[in-house]
Amino acid sequence: MSANVEERVARLEGVIEQIRDRLNSIDTRITSMDDRINGRFGQVDGRFAQIDGRFAQIDGRFAQIEQKIDSRFAWLLGVVLTTWMTTMLTVLFHH
Numbered sequence: 001m002s003a004n005v006e007e008r009v010a011r012l013e014g015v016i017e018q019i020r021d022r023l024n025s026i027d028t029r030i031t032s033m034d035d036r037i038n039g040r041f042g043q044v045d046g047r048f049a050q051i052d053g054r055f056a057q058i059d060g061r062f063a064q065i066e067q068k069i070d071s072r073f074a075w076l077l078g079v080v081l082t083t084w085m086t087t088m089l090t091v092l093f094h095h
Helices: 002-094
Strands: none
Touching: none
């Protein structure tokens, strides 16, 4: 009977060793996946940084355009008001 018990214990030790190997394999695969996921997140972060830089460039360009429009609007308003005042003065003093 002790041989039977020894066989069972040896068999259980083999099963435990197989389970340990499988768990180690799973742990290795999870670590590998974690590393790949972290790498991907690093790439995504880099791309977001590039996009943020591009948005900053676009914001700068819009600011330049806004300044040009404001400047040209001021000139246009000045010309229109001057023309209107000249026309009104001509009409008033023509009689």
